[in-house]
Amino acid sequence: MGAAAYGTTVPEALGERRWHDLVSLAYYEREGCWPDREELDDPPSEIAEACVATAIRETHAEQAKSLVDQPWRSSAGNEIFLIEETQLREWYGPLIGELAASHWWPVDRLAGEFRHSIGSLPWQPSEWIIEPLKLACILRLADATQVDSRRAPSFLFSLRRPRGVSREHWRFQEHISRPYRKGDRVTYSSLRPFPPRDATSWWLALEYLRGIDRELKAVDALLHDLGRDRLAARAVAGVDSPERFAELFRVQNWRPIDAAVKVSDIPALVGTLGGQQLYGNEPEVALRELIQNAQDAVLARQTLQPDFPLGRVEIRLTEVDGDWFLEVRDYGTGMDEETLVHGLLDFGTSGWSSTSLRNRLPGLADGGFRPSGRFGIGFFSVFLLGDQVELITRRYDSSLADARRLTFDGASHRPLLTPVTGQGWVPEGTTVRVRLRISPYAFKGLFNRTNDERMAQLARRLVLENAVPIHTWEPRATAPEILPPFSLATGSPAEVFDRLYPPQAAKGSAGEEKFRLRMRDDFVSRATEVRDDQGRRIGLAMLWSSIQHQGQRDCPGIVTVNGFLSDSSVSFAGYLAGQPSRASRDKATLVATRDQMRQWMRTQEQRLRDAGLFDDSLQLELAYTLHCALHPLADDVAFALTSQGVVRLPEVREWARQRSDIFVSFGWPLTWRTRPPELDHRLSGDRIQIPDHCVFICQYGFTAPLSEVFPSTIHRDSAYEFARDHATLTWQKHWWHMSDDLYGLFVRILCEVWSCTLESLLAPLERRDWSDSIDVDGESLGPVSGYRFRRPSNG
Numbered sequence: 190m191g192a193a194a195y196g197t198t199v200p201e202a203l204g205e206r207r208w209h210d211l212v213s214l215a216y217y218e219r220e221g222c223w224p225d226r227e228e229l230d231d232p233p234s235e236i237a238e239a240c241v242a243t244a245i246r247e248t249h250a251e252q253a254k255s256l257v258d259q260p261w262r263s264s265a266g267n268e269i270f271l272i273e274e275t276q277l278r279e280w281y282g283p284l285i286g287e288l289a290a291s292h293w294w295p296v297d298r299l300a301g302e303f304r305h306s307i308g309s310l311p312w313q314p315s316e317w318i319i320e321p322l323k324l325a326c327i328l329r330l331a332d333a334t335q336v337d338s339r340r341a342p343s344f345l346f347s348l349r350r351p352r353g354v355s356r357e358h359w360r361f362q363e364h365i366s367r368p369y370r371k372g373d374r375v376t377y378s379s380l381r382p383f384p385p386r387d388a389t390s391w392w393l394a395l396e397y398l399r400g401i402d403r404e405l406k407a408v409d410a411l412l413h414d415l416g417r418d419r420l421a422a423r424a425v426a427g428v429d430s431p432e433r434f435a436e437l438f439r440v441q442n443w444r445p446i447d448a449a450v451k452v453s454d455i456p457a458l459v460g461t462l463g464g465q466q467l468y469g470n471e472p473e474v475a476l477r478e479l480i481q482n483a484q485d486a487v488l489a490r491q492t493l494q495p496d497f498p499l500g501r502v503e504i505r506l507t508e509v510d511g512d513w514f515l516e517v518r519d520y521g522t523g524m525d526e527e528t529l530v531h532g533l534l535d536f537g538t539s540g541w542s543s544t545s546l547r548n549r550l551p552g553l554a555d556g557g558f559r560p561s562g563r564f565g566i567g568f569f570s571v572f573l574l575g576d577q578v579e580l581i582t583r584r585y586d587s588s589l590a591d592a593r594r595l596t597f598d599g600a601s602h603r604p605l606l607t608p609v610t611g612q613g614w615v616p617e618g619t620t621v622r623v624r625l626r627i628s629p630y631a632f633k634g635l636f637n638r639t640n641d642e643r644m645a646q647l648a649r650r651l652v653l654e655n656a657v658p659i660h661t662w663e664p665r666a667t668a669p670e671i672l673p674p675f676s677l678a679t680g681s682p683a684e685v686f687d688r689l690y691p692p693q694a695a696k697g698s699a700g701e702e703k704f705r706l707r708m709r710d711d712f713v714s715r716a717t718e719v720r721d722d723q724g725r726r727i728g729l730a731m732l733w734s735s736i737q738h739q740g741q742r743d744c745p746g747i748v749t750v751n752g753f754l755s756d757s758s759v760s761f762a763g764y765l766a767g768q769p770s771r772a773s774r775d776k777a778t779l780v781a782t783r784d785q786m787r788q789w790m791r792t793q794e795q796r797l798r799d800a801g802l803f804d805d806s807l808q809l810e811l812a813y814t815l816h817c818a819l820h821p822l823a824d825d826v827a828f829a830l831t832s833q834g835v836v837r838l839p840e841v842r843e844w845a846r847q848r849s850d851i852f853v854s855f856g857w858p859l860t861w862r863t864r865p866p867e868l869d870h871r872l873s874g875d876r877i878q879i880p881d882h883c884v885f886i887c888q889y890g891f892t893a894p895l896s897e898v899f900p901s902t903i904h905r906d907s908a909y910e911f912a913r914d915h916a917t918l919t920w921q922k923h924w925w926h927m928s929d930d931l932y933g934l935f936v937r938i939l940c941e942v943w944s945c946t947l948e949s950l951l952a953p954l955e956r957r958d959w960s961d962s963i964d965v966d967g968e969s970l971g972p973v974s975g976y977r978f979r980r981p982s983n984g
Contacts, residue, residue, distance in 0.1 A: 192245065194252055194259075199241045203248065206555045210547040211240045213554035217542055221768070223559040247544065250293030254286035280310060288321060292329040296407040299325050300415060322417070326408045330420075333404045334375065336362055336397065361387075361394035364438070374426040375405070382441035391445065394438060399428045472635050475570040477651045477753055479517040479621055480504070480659065482568060485541060485560045486521025486619060487657045490585050492556035493522070503669070505662040506629060506644050513625040515574060515635070520618040522550060523584040526593055530606070533568055533580075533595075561751035568621075572600040574635070577624040581609055585617040640693055645670040649691055653677060653764065654752035677752065677764055678726045682713045685729050689764055690744050708744050708762070715800065716763050717792045719781045727780045730763030732793035732811070748777045748894055760814070760895045767894065779894050786898045790818045805835045806863040809887040813931055817891075817899040821934065827866075828931055830885045832878070835866050841884070841935065846942045849980035852883045852963050853935065854973050859965065861885055877965055888931045904929040918959065920951035939978055949981040 195202040203211070212232045216224040219236060232240070257278055260268040272278040272285075284307070291299060303321035364379040364387075377398055383391040402425035409423045427433045431445040483502040491500050499520040507514050524533060532546055541560035547553060571578055576599040583592035592609040609615050629635035629642070636642040639650065644661040652659060654677045660669035675688055686709045693701055712731055719728030733746055746761035747754060750769050755777040767777030779786065794815065797803040805827050812828035822828060827835045831844055845851060860871045868877040868885055879885065890896070906928035912921035924947055927933040939950060954961070954976055962972035 192241065193261075194249070194256060199244050202252070203244050206552040207548070208240070208244070209554040210551060211244055211544070212236060214542055214544060214547060215240050215243065224554075226557070229554060243544070247548075250290045253289035256289065257282035257285050284319070284321065288325055288328055291325045292332045296329075296404075296411055300411060304415075322415075326412065326420075330404065330408060333401050334368065336365060336377075336401070361390040361397070364390070365394070370422045371426065373421065373423045375401070375422045375424070376426040376437065378437045379439065382439040384441045385443045388440075388443060388445075391438060391440060395428060395431065395434050398425050398434075401425050402428050470573075470633060472573045472633070473638060473647060473651060475573040475623075476504070476515070476517070476635065476647065478568065478570045480648070480652060481561045481751070481753055483517055483519035483521065483619070484655060484657055484659075486519045486523070488521075489541075489550065489553055489558055489560070490521045490618075491657075492553055492558040493550060494585065495556075501658040501660055503660045503662070504644060504648060506635075506664050508664055513628055514622055515625060515629075516620060516622045518616075518618065518620040520616060521585070523587070523618050524582045524593075525549070525584045525587060525591060526606070528584075529582060529593055529595060561753070569600055571621060571623055572597075575623045575626040576600075579622045580619065581615060581622075582619040583609075583615050583617050587617075589615055645672070646691075648672055649688075651754050652752065653688060653747060653749050653754060656752075677729070677749065677766075682716050682729060683709065685764065686712045686716075689747055705744070712762060715793070715796045717789060717796065719765060719785055719789045721780065721785065727785075728763070728765040728789070730761045730765055730789070732790065732797065732814075733759060733761040748779070750777050756894070758892050758894060760891045760893075765894065777894070779898055781898075783898055786895070787818055790815070790899075794819070805866055809835065809861075809863045809866060810889050813888045814891045814895065814899075816931060816934065817901050817904070817929075818895070820904050822931070828887055829935070830861060830866060830868060830879060830887065831883065832881050836884075838934075838938070841938055842942050844884075845939055848882055850882055851939070851978045852880070852961070852975055853932065853978065854883060854885050854963075854975040856885070857974060858971055859885070859973055861887055863887070863889075880963070880965060883963070883965070884935070886931050886935060901929040906933075918955070920948065920955040923955070923959070924951055936978075943980050945981045950978055953979070 192199055200208040209229045212229055213224055215236045216222075216228060216232060224232070257271055260270055263269055270278060272282065287302065291302065294302075299322060303325050305321075307319040307321065309315060309317035309319075364381050364383065366378050366380055368375050368377045370376070379394075405420065405422060405424055409420045412419050427437045431447045435445055480502060487500045487502060491497050497520075501520065503516075503518040505514075505516040505518075507516070528546055528549065532543065541553075576597070578597040580595040581592065582595075583589070590608070592615040594607050594609045595604050596607075597604045625635065627634050636647060639646045644663055648659055648661050649672060652672065654675050655672060656674055658674060659672040661672065662669045675684075677685055677688070680688065690705060690708070692705065715731040716729050717731070718726050719730070721727050730746060744762050745757040745759055747764045748756040748758065748767040749764055750767050755767055755769065766780045768780055770776045770778045781789075794803070794811075797807065808827040809830075812822060812826055815826060816822040816828070822838065824838045827837050829836050829841060831841075833840070833844065836844060858871045859868055859877055861868050868879055869875065870877055905925060909921050909925040909928065912919060912925045915922040924933070924936075927936070936947070936950060939945070940947060959976070960974075961977040962974050963977075964971075965973050
């Protein structure tokens with residue numbers, strides 16, 4: 190019946206722009222990303238059905254206005270109206286439509302729309318006075334309070350078998366008896382108790398009836414304030430506490446305890462989570478979030494107003510009487526008061542993904558707008574910079590009188606909202622201005638992670654790609670530096686490298702620049718793309734060895750989130766696109782799948798081989814990475830040191846075959862080096878001569894995000910997973926943990942060449958409490974820990 194009220198399909202009634210906005214939000218909520226054009230035009234059936242239900246729920250009141258005048262066709266082709274009498278329909282239709290729509294309005298709106306009574310028509314009795322306010326109040330209360338088993342008959346439940354929230358709604362209404370009035374209270378009750386399986390329905394009933402209670406009180410207060418006759422029933426009985434409610438809606442074999450999460454001091458919570466407690470002591474994060482919000486606003490305006498000429502973001506750093514101020518301005522959509530209060534200040538709600546904002550700015554999805562904001566808390570990071578914050582905003586299609594100023598004295602205090610008066614011209618868009626808590630040049634100040642303490646460099650560090658120009662103004666500068674739009678997905682390798690690792694403007698950086706240019710040449714020749722299933726570039730990087738190059742602090746691999754800096758890694762150079770794994774966005778998981786990254790790893794290994802760089806040293810450094818990513822390790826990759834030097838799998842097999850007593854060292858107090866490959870004493874620095882029966886496995890770790898894409902745990906021996914929960918370190922549990930790494934690879938080789946079992950090798954270690962050691966180069970250097978393996982007698 191809901192869809193039938195539209196006279197056509199719901200998408201057609203809603204209009205293409207609004208329908209696409211709805212599909213976009215539903216797709217984002219389900220998939221965690223914004224849809225492309227094809228997905229907007231032809232969404233999955235589940236999303237389309239959910240959007241139809243949402244559209245009906247959100248527009249049914251608006252649609253009710255036109256129902257009186259909307260015709261339906263009979264089987265004979267004749268028009269059918271809800272009110273057949275033409276004169277009555279034309280006279281009363283508009284009022285009936287307004288009354289029907291009003292049940293969805295805020296209660297306060299009723300007084301303004303229906304304050305005055307309406308007289309009768311000339312041919313009607315004069316005492317037939319219409320009171321629209323009374324009718325509107327009765328209609329909304331009838332809609333809210335009509336909830337009992339008649340709306341959810343048991344037989345129909347068995348036929349429809351509703352699921353999820355619909356099931357819980359159905360179940361609680363199935364329990365409700367006809368309500369009755371006692372004094373000024375409406376009393377609902379249940380004949381049947383709620384068993385534990387229906388506990389969720391019981392709590393839903395309580396919340397629903399509390400909603401009816403709020404509606405009754407709001408309508409009664411309106412009538413009282415207007416001097417009208419008040420309601421006979423003004424509240425719902427028993428909803429003030431779960432204990433009292435349980436007297437009317439009995440429970441069986443369980444007890445309702447109101448243990449829901451409560452936040453008694455919301456400003457204090459925002460102050461705790463919106464700044465340093467969430468983002469850490471990293472003030473530059475606040476600038477990143479402000480730039481991202483500003484760029485989203487500009488892109489949204491360009492979507493709605495394609496010929497808009499001032500699409501840019503401005504960042505200014507100024508000093509006034511010893512105080513430092515940071516200002517970020519955009520010329521984007523701006524905000525009206527409703528968006529400012531219920532969007533920006535609604536902590537944890539991302540405005541761009543809210544239906545309310547999309548309804549106020551229809552057409553964003555149709556124009557391809559994809560915002561970067563996700564968690565709805567980014568603005569509050571500004572309090573990392575300082576407590577005194579001022580925000581001035583004016584919606585792009587509003588007058589000067591609609592401009593608003595929002596001022597904060599810390600996140601834990603309530604902000605002050607005022608009109609912007611006496612300030613002259615207020616441009617469209619939003620300006621955020623904060624007085625910095627400490628000087629930007631101080632330790633842990635805004636420039637803490639820059640080399641030349643300039644706003645332009647900080648912007649380049651934080652914004653790896655941008656869709657709109659970013660203008661940065663240094664203190665006392667007469668002109669801005671401009672960071673032009675750039676796309677990592679389309680830039681050449683040389684352009685991408687220069688954007689990720691730009692030249693340093695600081696004096697005395699000539700040596701660093703020579704190193705950067707060498708790295709640039711290496712990157713251009715070796716970097717390969719990572720592409721998603723649609724063929725879009727989601728990374729351009731080269732496999733990195735922090736030992737292979739000097740000065741790696743200047744060229745770490747970068748994980749971006751929507752083009753902004755999220756995390757860095759020494760495991761690669763270049764960039765890989767990510768998605769935030771937590772609200773602070775300082776950690777991200779890669780967008781690329783494991784298979785896509787494995788293909789990238791194969792091409793990187795091949796390029797190292799083709800370039801003649803895959804020597805013994807680099808093989809030792811990358812052996813564990815390649816073992817985890819391309820499991821198992823290739824036969825021609827070195828991974829260990831013996832007295833014979835660097836060894837690979839075939840050489841290790843032959844070496845082990847010739848011995849019956851082998852010691853595998855863990856390292857301490859020894860350390861192995863790869864350039865050149867050798868073993869040293871960690872404390873004395875002396876080079877160590879490796880004993881003939883010893884092997885030192887070079888398991889050089891690698892860092893996130895590659896270690897998260899290729900965790901060694903995925904290759905563990907599943908036959909021994911049962912031992913994971915052993916309370917002591919049994920040999921089976923130890924094998925479960927080591928079966929996926931290079932030590933486990935070596936043990937497998939021993940089992941192969943000695944023709945023995947895992948138990949015959951590891952059980953003796955367990956009996957010795959895993960505490961073997963040997964002396965190397967005399968006792969003066971101390972014992973070296975490890976595992977001693979002896980060939981079993983049956984081998």
